[in-house]
Amino acid sequence: MTTDHLIDAVALDRLLGSGAPVRLLDVRWTLPVPDGRPAYRAGHLPGAVYVDLDTELAAPPSHAGRHPLPAIEDLQAAARRWGLRTGDTVVVYDDNAGQSAARAWWLLRWAGVADVRLLDGGLAAWRAAGLAVSQDDPAPLPGDVTLSAGHLPTLDADGAVQAALLLDARAAERYRGESEPIDPRAGHIPGAVSAPTAANVTADGTFRPVAELAARFSALGARPGSPAGVYCGSGVTAAHQALALTVAGFDPVLYPGSWSAWSADPTRPVVLGPHPTAEEALR
Numbered sequence: 001m002t003t004d005h006l007i008d009a010v011a012l013d014r015l016l017g018s019g020a021p022v023r024l025l026d027v028r029w030t031l032p033v034p035d036g037r038p039a040y041r042a043g044h045l046p047g048a049v050y051v052d053l054d055t056e057l058a059a060p061p062s063h064a065g066r067h068p069l070p071a072i073e074d075l076q077a078a079a080r081r082w083g084l085r086t087g088d089t090v091v092v093y094d095d096n097a098g099q100s101a102a103r104a105w106w107l108l109r110w111a112g113v114a115d116v117r118l119l120d121g122g123l124a125a126w127r128a129a130g131l132a133v134s135q136d137d138p139a140p141l142p143g144d145v146t147l148s149a150g151h152l153p154t155l156d157a158d159g160a161v162q163a164a165l166l167l168d169a170r171a172a173e174r175y176r177g178e179s180e181p182i183d184p185r186a187g188h189i190p191g192a193v194s195a196p197t198a199a200n201v202t203a204d205g206t207f208r209p210v211a212e213l214a215a216r217f218s219a220l221g222a223r224p225g226s227p228a229g230v231y232c233g234s235g236v237t238a239a240h241q242a243l244a245l246t247v248a249g250f251d252p253v254l255y256p257g258s259w260s261a262w263s264a265d266p267t268r269p270v271v272l273g274p275h276p277t278a279e280e281a282l283r
Helices: 008-018 037-042 072-081 100-110 124-126 157-162 172-176 209-221 239-245 256-261
Strands: 022-026 091-094 116-119 166-168 229-230 253-254
Touching: 008 091, 008 124, 037 229, 091 100, 091 124, 100 116, 100 256, 116 124, 116 253, 157 256, 209 239, 229 256, 239 253
Parallel strands: 022 091, 091 116, 166 229, 229 253
Antiparallel strands: none
């Protein structure tokens, strides 16, 4: 799929061949294996720069969550290390259906980069198209991009619980409170609706067609022109939900602290069970 926010492998190869200023960012990260450097070194898109999600796309863990938004000056310094220049098209990718690369997509747009796209299907789609990978470690010239915070809206904890619609992007068992592998308490924010990000993509890791995404989010309560709050464990996969909502024509608003911040605050109520109703038991 190619939209203003997604680009498929063939279209990306054509764009790179056109000579347009394009910066490729490899954002491989998962919760079990946060360091994507070994995978990057084994093979990446030619010219792509590795981006460390934990240290470059987030501030250190704190009361604000496991992946708080970085200070804008730190993000700008990182972006210049990656070689970003004013006016560049930025294409981000990973090898996990966009679940980590979407953090870079959202964060750079939040910081004012106008043209940020996610490679639909990631590295697997690039390889499936018969396109070459590289083991080189490029050293880009320092960029000159200037970033500023707040170009996309965000929610704090109070705003999240007051949102007309709040989507929980985590796996359904974490939403229900049956499993919580990392955060202080199990469950979900009162009123939140379960909407796992896995349902945004097909079996090959590419995003579902726009009509299917629109139908999915409409069924969950999203309405055009009405902001939809999104959260996950620590604000990473919630960006994937924000991307899917954007592609489908809705207006997402990210709660960056997400469940890691909410569950760490003992004054915040936690809900268990499958449905966002007032009758759910609070923990």
